[in-house]
Amino acid sequence: MSKKPRFDRQQVIEKATNLYWGKGYHATSMRHLQDAIDMRPGSIYAEFGSKDGVFKAAIEYYVQVSLDQLEQLRAQSDSPLNTLQRFVRLVVIESRQNAPSSMCLLAKTVAELTEEQGELFEQAKAALKRVEDAFAKLMTEAQQHNEISKQKDPQQLARLLQIQITGLRVYAKTCDDIEILEAMIEDVFAHSQSGLNGVQ
Amino acid sequence: MSKKPRFDRQQVIEKATNLYWGKGYHATSMRHLQDAIDMRPGSIYAEFGSKDGVFKAAIEYYVQVSLDQLEQLRAQSDSPLNTLQRFVRLVVIESRQNAPSSMCLLAKTVAELTEEQGELFEQAKAALKRVEDAFAKLMTEAQQHNEISKQKDPQQLARLLQIQITGLRVYAKTCDDIEILEAMIEDVFAHSQSGLNGVQ
DNA sequence: ACTTTAATTGAACGATCGTTCAATATATAT
DNA sequence: ATATATATTGAACGATCGTTCAATTAAAGT
Numbered sequence: 001m002s003k004k005p006r007f008d009r010q011q012v013i014e015k016a017t018n019l020y021w022g023k024g025y026h027a028t029s030m031r032h033l034q035d036a037i038d039m040r041p042g043s044i045y046a047e048f049g050s051k052d053g054v055f056k057a058a059i060e061y062y063v064q065v066s067l068d069q070l071e072q073l074r075a076q077s078d079s080p081l082n083t084l085q086r087f088v089r090l091v092v093i094e095s096r097q098n099a100p101s102s103m104c105l106l107a108k109t110v111a112e113l114t115e116e117q118g119e120l121f122e123q124a125k126a127a128l129k130r131v132e133d134a135f136a137k138l139m140t141e142a143q144q145h146n147e148i149s150k151q152k153d154p155q156q157l158a159r160l161l162q163i164q165i166t167g168l169r170v171y172a173k174t175c176d177d178i179e180i181l182e183a184m185i186e187d188v189f190a191h192s193q194s195g196l197n198g199v200q
Numbered sequence: 201m202s203k204k205p206r207f208d209r210q211q212v213i214e215k216a217t218n219l220y221w222g223k224g225y226h227a228t229s230m231r232h233l234q235d236a237i238d239m240r241p242g243s244i245y246a247e248f249g250s251k252d253g254v255f256k257a258a259i260e261y262y263v264q265v266s267l268d269q270l271e272q273l274r275a276q277s278d279s280p281l282n283t284l285q286r287f288v289r290l291v292v293i294e295s296r297q298n299a300p301s302s303m304c305l306l307a308k309t310v311a312e313l314t315e316e317q318g319e320l321f322e323q324a325k326a327a328l329k330r331v332e333d334a335f336a337k338l339m340t341e342a343q344q345h346n347e348i349s350k351q352k353d354p355q356q357l358a359r360l361l362q363i364q365i366t367g368l369r370v371y372a373k374t375c376d377d378i379e380i381l382e383a384m385i386e387d388v389f390a391h392s393q394s395g396l397n398g399v400q
Numbered sequence: 401a402c403t404t405t406a407a408t409t410g411a412a413c414g415a416t417c418g419t420t421c422a423a424t425a426t427a428t429a430t
Numbered sequence: 431a432t433a434t435a436t437a438t439t440g441a442a443c444g445a446t447c448g449t450t451c452a453a454t455t456a457a458a459g460t
Contacts, residue, residue, distance in 0.1 A: 026227050052418090077434060110373055111307075162371065167364055170311055241409085
């Protein structure tokens with residue numbers, strides 16, 4: 001004896017995520033959200049509680065998609081290292097065409113927010129950490145496959161990869177020349193390779 | 201037969217820069233600016249024209265300070281490569297203590313803004329390019345000092361350095377553990393070294 | 401001392417912000 | 431069909447946004 005919501009929660013969150021991803025936290029207003037997800041204020045507040053509530057759902061959705069993508073790439077290749085390489089290509093190159101921003105939503109959020117939005121900031125940090133942990137897991141697997149030196153700390157290698165990706169994706173926002181961008185990825189990975197492989 | 205302004209333009213711009221640097225473009229309101237620089241709306245608009253005008257002045261001031269710092273470090277050492285290393289330490293480590301944000305204001309701005317704020321976005325991009333060019337100049341000098349391989353493209357090396365710094369400074373915002381951060385810089389530079397030195 | 405000119409003030413503007421809520425609509429249970 | 435419960439609507443709230451401008455203040459020229 002009730003009434004079910006008419007909106008598709010998953011689709012709504014996806015649209016909200018894309019909007020926040022493109023415009024950033026502060027530049028995205030409730031009015032923008034209302035238009036993007038085609039819901040009126042009352043419904044949004046009933047479902048998410050606040051503008052920040054929608055943002056939290058967006059962050060959670062984004063990190064889940066990212067981890068799923070990584071897992072999917074892993075299933076397509078025997079090589080953990082190659083999986084990471086293809087992930088980098090995916091987020092730095094292909095993301096430029098389809099995604100709302102060349103940047104990672106999580107890194108963008110960490111860059112934009114301060115302690116004033118403490119809860120959201122911490123959530124974005126934690127989400128980045130989850131991605132880093134997924135990287136570290138693949139690094140460990142790469143060690144078991146003898147793709148990288150076993151003397152390296154997988155977590156440290158994961159951190160290094162995060163830094164490379166973040167730097168690349170910010171740079172991608174300033175760089176229209178796709179050739180330069182390709183060369184940057186190649187260079188960054190050449191460096192990572194020498195770092196990853198240790199003394200050889 | 202006139203009246204000179206009572207405020208110190210340089211000091212005002214410095215305070216405005218620090219505010220924008222810490223809070224970002226969208227989160228900084230005119231009210232915040234009024235309080236930070238101790239000027240009333242009329243005076244601000246007479247001097248800078250708009251909120252964006254203040255931001256433009258901030259960007260210009262920031263890039264000028266950065267280039268000055270680089271030049272100053274260069275004067276303290278014979279080694280161009282060592283100059284770059286000390287610059288990285290300066291902006292990644294020491295900046296954490298004093299600066300309004302661990303991040304570079306220019307990178308932060310490029311990360312936050314979109315085509316909606318086209319003029320400011322382009323200015324921040326151009327400012328980043330000026331820093332990159334300064335890096336490239338030092339890379340060329342480093343080649344002349346036989347500190348790095350002459351086969352490398354200085355501009356490409358400069359781009360690579362920018363990416364490393366950007367990645368590091370974003371990561372610095374998520375990382376409270378200073379030891380991890382130190383290790384990251386060491387690692388990043390170890391990679392850069394191998395890249396910079398070419399075949400040895 | 402008086403005039404001139406520009407710098408400064410602060411109230412106020414319309415627009416938009418995030419949010420609330422009484423009114424309405426509608427799916428489900430009886 | 432009717433009652434019940436809840437999803438949805440959209441006007442409206444007070445706060446704050448960037449900005450304007452008539453009034454005031456004060457330094458410089460005569």
